[in-house]
Amino acid sequence: MPVELRKRKAPAPAPEPPAKKQSKVSKAATKVKETVKAKPAKSATANGSSKPAKPAKPVVGDTITLDGFGGEIETNDGNKTTLKALVDESKSGVVLFTYPKASTPGCTNQACLFRDSYEPFTKDGLAIYGLSTDSPKANTTFKTKQNLPYPLLCDPSATLIEAIGLKKAPKGTTRGVFVVDKAGKVLLAEPGSPAGTVEAVKKLVAASEGDVAKEPADEKPAEEPAKEAKTSNGDTAEEKKDVGTAE
Numbered sequence: 001m002p003v004e005l006r007k008r009k010a011p012a013p014a015p016e017p018p019a020k021k022q023s024k025v026s027k028a029a030t031k032v033k034e035t036v037k038a039k040p041a042k043s044a045t046a047n048g049s050s051k052p053a054k055p056a057k058p059v060v061g062d063t064i065t066l067d068g069f070g071g072e073i074e075t076n077d078g079n080k081t082t083l084k085a086l087v088d089e090s091k092s093g094v095v096l097f098t099y100p101k102a103s104t105p106g107c108t109n110q111a112c113l114f115r116d117s118y119e120p121f122t123k124d125g126l127a128i129y130g131l132s133t134d135s136p137k138a139n140t141t142f143k144t145k146q147n148l149p150y151p152l153l154c155d156p157s158a159t160l161i162e163a164i165g166l167k168k169a170p171k172g173t174t175r176g177v178f179v180v181d182k183a184g185k186v187l188l189a190e191p192g193s194p195a196g197t198v199e200a201v202k203k204l205v206a207a208s209e210g211d212v213a214k215e216p217a218d219e220k221p222a223e224e225p226a227k228e229a230k231t232s233n234g235d236t237a238e239e240k241k242d243v244g245t246a247e
Contacts, residue, residue: 057165062186070160073131076139076152083160083180091125093181095188096153097197098166100173102134102142110175110194111146117198118149121205126179129153131161133173165189177201 058064066084074080086094097114099107111130114121121128128150132139139152153160161167164178177197179188188204 055163057163058186058189060186060189064180064184064186066180066184070155070163071157073160074136074154076136076143076154078136081153086127086129087180087182087184090127090182093126093179093187095121095126095128095201096131096160096164096178097128097201098131098161098164098173098176098178100132100168100175102132102138102152103145106175106194107132108142108146110197111142111148113194113198114150114201115146115148117202121201124205124208126205131155133158133161166191179204 066087068082068084070083072080072082083094083096097110099110101107114128114130118128130139130148130150130152132152132154133156134142134152134154135156136154139154142148143152155161158167158171158173161173166174166176166178168174174191175193175197176191177188177200178186179201180186188200190200192200
């Protein structure tokens with residue numbers, strides 16, 4: 001009988017070696033890498049800080065953009081306003097004098113000194129305003145009691161006080177004065193005593209009046225002056241009369 005040949009079965013494939021367990025150190029390293037990739041880098045400003053830099057306080061000679069400058073404030077009557085609105089309403093510019101607290105001795109002295117100089121300060125179109133962080137009620141009481149002829153501005157958040165460079169850190173108000181003309185040019189910006197702030201405005205007004213006086217008048221044809229008769233001592237008759245009146 002013929003011999004029957006049996007086919008051999010193919011050997012089964014060798015099992016794959018078990019995966020190596022990840023060590024605790026490598027697991028920690030992987031997590032750190034994933035965390036670093038997930039966190040966005042912080043953007044730095046030009047000075048290297050992550051906080052935005054504060055704008056520099058204006059100085060004499062600067063021209064500020066009045067739109068939005070100092071934010072919104074309130075008069076002691078409760079009317080909302082801005083520095084731009086006050087400048088627009090004025091004839092030649094705005095004087096802001098800052099004081100720490102209404103009805104205190106130094107602030108009362110300062111406010112009354114501006115009251116007493118109100119007419120000479122405003123005759124050429126400047127508008128005078130007191131500025132503090134006091135409430136409308138406190139400033140109205142202050143204004144009424146001291147008979148102040150100018151409005152008092154309430155800036156509880158000190159946005160305008162800070163913008164003109166007279167905010168005291170961490171909070172509070174530095175006594176001072178700030179003057180800006182119709183074009184936004186800063187004419188005065190400095191801290192000072194009650195009398196010192198008034199004196200600074202007085203010098204500014206005097207200087208502006210001096211500039212006006214120096215402006216040349218319209219040229220007119222020169223007229224030959226009439227000859228005047230002189231007295232025995234060389235004075236004209238009119239001059240002699242003035243001297244006699246003075247005596």
